[in-house]
Amino acid sequence: MKYKVNGRLHAAICDENKHALANTKLRAYRMEQDVNAATAYTAAQSKEVAQVFEEKDIKSRNKQLLAETTTNANGDYELKIDGKKTDYNGGAIELVLYYDSVPDYGQENTKPPKGFNSFEIRMDIIQPKWRETQDGLVAGWNHTLLKRIWCYILQRLDIWVICGTLINCKSQAPLYGIEVTAMDDDIITDDLLGSAVTDANGRFCIYYRSLDFKKTFLSPWINVETTPPFSFDNGPDVYFKFSLGGEEIDAEPVSEAHKPSRKNVGHCLCVTLCLDDAPDVTQDPPAAFYQIGYARKYHPVLNIDPATGRTTGKASTSWNEQAFxxxxxxxxxxxxxxxxxPVEYKFQYAEVADPSVDISTITTWTDVQPNDIAKSEIGTRITALFPVIKYNSYQIHGTAAATPYGQEVEVPFNGNWIQVPQDSGIFDIHFNGSLIKLISSKLASGSVDQSGLTQGSSSAPLQKNRYFALRMRKREVGNAASEVAAGFSRPLAIFNTTYQNVPQGGSWLPSASNELGIASVDLEELKVGGGCSKITDTLTVNYTAANPNLGSVSIKMYGPGGPHNFEPVAFPSPGEEAFGASKYTGANNTVDANDVKNLPNCSYEVRLSAELNLTNGEDQHHTIWDRVLFCK
Known part of the structure; x- marks a missing residue:
């Protein structure tokens, strides 16, 4: 029998602030206690069964593991349990969060803290309420972590968070679209902790790491909090600044950071802030489109290099120099x-020949059409709190289908305009930040036949990136006169060209298609016999790797003996193509016929790996590879 448990996970931070548990590993374990114990566990409240499991405990529980998955950007998950393979029959299960690395919850830096070890947090023990479907049994389970548990997790991960609400001091109305910047008061120089834009309810959350407030004039070699007068407490001393449209409109006095509630704050800080001379809360944000990707959060202007159209300026250097x-x-x-x-919006694009083109000089824009957009959830609205939380999910290209967690609601189009849902009730719509999921291959795609490629030679003509500027427009529904700008990007480098019929596997003559790059390898000594020649005293690797965003390229050999080395890979067109021949250099990195002769008689694998510097805003494209096998 096949089993599925799905739902959505949140963490409670302040009274009204919840955070979607994105990019987090979720595990299901079997309960091996007797029936009475399992019944008692499932009847208990989650706070009564919460427990921490350290690394040594996790290893001892491996036999009880039923399934593992990772939540998406909205905290949604789906656990799949194979009853036959795991000997599971639908009984009570233990649901835990598993941390073997640091997820990006908004703090950007995901480097593990010093001394970090894997750990698990038990959220609850449940008896799923199964319902039968064509694909097996399915159950739903949504959960919100208690604040104390969430803050404990953040402490283990060296993540700090400030959540709050910004209101008008006089009317108490929430202020929407204001950028709130958190600062740490230091004796040397004040540290920027981070910033966030308030939502329709005036709420915001800022995530950061201890490194953000422990900077000194000797950073990054020496980092320590330098709160006046040289206090060595752990937390920052916090005050806030406020901006609208990129211009500072107000700021708290630094003395606010010296108040007990703001001094040496912990990992979770909740604040209520107000502005006396606040802008009209009905004012729309000066720009609505300002991010590409949930995980990497590329700013469409500040994180795009105008010289190349690739990404730049991110703290994680591996996120830079990437095309989309x-x-x-x-x-x-x-x-x-x-x-x-009521408002509606759309996106437009313009292809340019040079990524350094000034956006203001572009005169021809093309609408992004409905078929250019993948299914996209843009918001949710809670519809029930008891007996379980349920909500509507507003989706572009959605349906009216019921879901385990509530109802899916289709977001309508008006031509190429997307109409923002207007539903209301006890709870308003929470817009999650996603505007559209753009299928970039609809803008830039193509294919190139590489059936004539010979390993070790060029794949010319080399393929190139294409460059597209994006912009968002909004207006009152159906009112062309009200149309205004709502954000734009610099020209983005985009590459979706697929390489067809790329030779693979050396002289055995297979090929690969639909890859976004070339990785092709053969051995010179095997070419004559169609893969059946013998390796005696030479070993020469012929290789070709190509993509207009080519990263590192490496040749490795696996088999007995070693270490195995080859002459360095040559890049006749750096960043675009590597090709040539590399001889085996053995353990001493010199070409010597005896090195090949002395290899043990056995089977070997020579593997070519090519890194593609491509991102979808969430992850980097996987490394592509080819290999050739031989016996000596």
């Missing part, structure tokens, strides 16, 4: 109204 490919989550903010009337 595949489906891109274009993100920002949404409001239900514009000038007091």
């Amino acid at each position: 490919y595949s489906t891109l989550d274009l993100r920002g903010s949404l409001s239900k109204k514009l000038n007091g009337n």
Whole structure:
């Protein structure tokens, strides 16, 4: 029997702030206690069964593991349990969060803290309420972590969070679209902790790491919090600044950081802030589109290099120098109204020959059409709290289908305009930041036949990136006169060209297609006999790797003996293509016929790996490879 448990996970931070548990590993374990014990566990409240498991405990529980999955950007998950393989029959299960690395919850830096070890947090023990489907039994389970448990997790991960609400001091109305910047008061120089834009309810959350407030004039070699007068407490001393449209409109006095509630704060800080001279809360945000990708959060202007169209300026250096490919989550903010009337929006694109083109000089823009957009959830609205939380999921290209967690609601189009849902009730719509998921291959795609490629030679003509600027427009529904700009990007380098019929596996004559790059390898000594020649005293690797965003290229050999080395890979066109021949150099990195002669008689694998510097805003494209096998 096949079993599925799905739902959505959140963490409670402040009274009204919840955080989607994105990019987090979730595990299901079997309960091996007797029936009475299992019944008692499932009847208990989650806070009564919460437990921490350290690394040594995790290893001892491996036999009880039923399934593991990772939540998506909205905290959604699906656990699949194979009853036959795991000997599971639908009984009570233990659901835990598993941390073997640091997820990106908004703090960007995911380097594990010093002394980090894997750990698990038990959330609850449940008896799933199964319902039968064509694919097996399915159950739903949504959960919100208690604040104390969430803050404990953040402490273990060296993640700090400030969540709050910004209101008008006089009217107490929430302030929407204001950028809140958190600062740490230091004796040397004040540290920027981070910033966030308030949502329709005036709420915001800022995530950061201890490194952000322990900077000194000797950083990054020496980092320590330098709170006046040279206090060595652990937390920052916090005050705030406020901006609108990129310009600072107000700031708290630094003395606010010296108050007990703001001094040496812990991993979770909740605040309520207010502005006296606040802008009109009905004012729409000056720009709605300001992010590409949920995980990597590329700013469409500040994180795009105008010289190349590739990414730049991220703290994680491996996230830089990347072109875009595949489906891109274009993100920002949404409001239900514009000038007091229902609002709709659309995206447009323009292809340019040079990524340094000034956007203001572009005169021809093309609408992104419905078929250019993948299914996209743009918001949710809670519809029930008891007996379980249920909500509507507002989706572009959605359906009216019921889901385990509530109802899916289709977001309608008006031509190429997307109409923002206007539903209301006890709970308003929470827009999650996703505007559209753009299928970039609809803008830039193509294919190239490589059936005539010979390993060790060029794949010319080399393929090139294409460059597209994006912009968002919004207006009152059906009112062309009200149309205004709502954010734009610099020209983005995009590459979706697929290479067809690339020779693979050396002289055995197979081929690969639909890859976004070339990785092709053969041995010179095997070419004559069609793969059946013998290796005696030479070993020469012929290789070709290509992509206009080519990263590192390596040749490795696996088999007895070693270490196995080859002459360095040559890059006749750096960043675009590597090709040539590399001789075996053995353990001493010199070409010597005796090195090959002395290899033990056995089977070997020579593997060529090529890194593609392509991102969809969430991850980097996987490394592509080819291999050739031989016996000596």
